[in-house]
Amino acid sequence: MDRFQEMQTFATVIDLGSFVKAADSLNISKAAVSRHVGDLEARLGVRLLHRTTRRLAPTDEGQVFHARCKELLSGLDEAESELMSRNRSASGLVRVNAPVTFGILHLAPLWGEFMALHPNVRFDVTLVDRVVDLVEEGYDLAIRIAAALPSSTLVSRVLSTARLVTCASPQYLQRHGTPRHPEELRQHTIIAYSYLATRDEWQFDGPQGKFSIQTRPCMHTNSGETCRAAALAHQGIILQPTFLVGEDLAAGTLVELMPDYPSVQIGIYAVYPTRMHVPAKVRVLIDFLVECFRHPRRAW
Numbered sequence: 001m002d003r004f005q006e007m008q009t010f011a012t013v014i015d016l017g018s019f020v021k022a023a024d025s026l027n028i029s030k031a032a033v034s035r036h037v038g039d040l041e042a043r044l045g046v047r048l049l050h051r052t053t054r055r056l057a058p059t060d061e062g063q064v065f066h067a068r069c070k071e072l073l074s075g076l077d078e079a080e081s082e083l084m085s086r087n088r089s090a091s092g093l094v095r096v097n098a099p100v101t102f103g104i105l106h107l108a109p110l111w112g113e114f115m116a117l118h119p120n121v122r123f124d125v126t127l128v129d130r131v132v133d134l135v136e137e138g139y140d141l142a143i144r145i146a147a148a149l150p151s152s153t154l155v156s157r158v159l160s161t162a163r164l165v166t167c168a169s170p171q172y173l174q175r176h177g178t179p180r181h182p183e184e185l186r187q188h189t190i191i192a193y194s195y196l197a198t199r200d201e202w203q204f205d206g207p208q209g210k211f212s213i214q215t216r217p218c219m220h221t222n223s224g225e226t227c228r229a230a231a232l233a234h235q236g237i238i239l240q241p242t243f244l245v246g247e248d249l250a251a252g253t254l255v256e257l258m259p260d261y262p263s264v265q266i267g268i269y270a271v272y273p274t275r276m277h278v279p280a281k282v283r284v285l286i287d288f289l290v291e292c293f294r295h296p297r298r299a300w
Contacts, residue, residue: 004076009036010048011069014058090281091120097134098143101224101244102268103127106296107143114288121281129195129222134273140282144269145241147197156269157286160293162241162300164263166202167254171234179237182206182213182261189236191227192217202239204261228254239263246300268293 012022013033023030041048048062058066098107104127111123126132126139134142134154149156166185179185182204192200192215203212218236221227227238228245231254238245248254270286272278 006036006040007069014066090118090284093122095124095139096141097132097139100127142271144271156271159268162243166257168237169234190215190217191219191230191236191238194220194222206261
């Protein structure tokens with residue numbers, strides 16, 4: 001007897017709670033369902049089901065085996081789906097959501113390159129810094145930037161990492177002094193990003209371990225670019241990711257502060273709704289992004 005068919009039959013009986021319903025679902029006879037389960041029990045040498053005229057329930061061994069069967073059957077479905085997807089060319093509309101600044105600086109140059117490789121793919125790209133509901137709002141893929149992703153049913157792949165850097169312009173530091181310890185930030189002008197996960201509480205990792213400082217910003221903005229522009233105009237100190245201020249740091253127009261007290265490391269993730277039946281257009285896009293961010297094209 002085919003072991004796969006035995007496991008599939010047994011799992012269906014448990015899921016539907018009936019030999020008759022399992023037979024209908026699998027399009028086989030009730031006798032065949034009973035035979036498959038009986039053969040499985042005989043081969044394993046354990047009873048998997050309690051059967052009475054009124055009810056059917058798995059034994060303790062049956063519950064354990066049912067869970068393993070579901071994992072194996074799901075894995076087989078996923079493998080078949082992936083192979084079938086790979087045999088279909090990428091085509092159709094891909095709806096993508098990404099944070100505004102990252103989307104402009106690092107994703108915008110990539111869309112045309114991808115479409116040149118896959119001319120049958122079309123894009124609908126939305127840039128917004130709030131966290132969208134992929135399923136509710138109908139997105140195929142989102143780019144998320146966070147120290148850690150919250151637990152969810154979504155699937156993610158890491159594209160890259162970056163650091164949050166405390167920095168200011170040389171001119172600002174000449175006028176107001178250079179802080180040597182995060183506590184000194186309380187005496188400085190702070191330009192704050194509204195969507196920072198910890199808001200005005202800036203986190204650091206010093207020689208004695210992790211700690212945080214409650215800053216008192218003179219300005220809040222929901223735009224990382226606005227923070228950067230204010231710092232370049234010598235207006236204050238900012239905490240921004242290296243993917244935004246990397247080139248400024250390299251050019252010396254912004255200076256990293258307190259290198260002995262680094263801030264948070266963040267991940268850049270491609271997030272999508274499910275592993276099952278991932279369309280070719282989404283799969284090849286994720287693979288493309290992973291490869292592109294293996295070696296970022298701008299200072300990071």
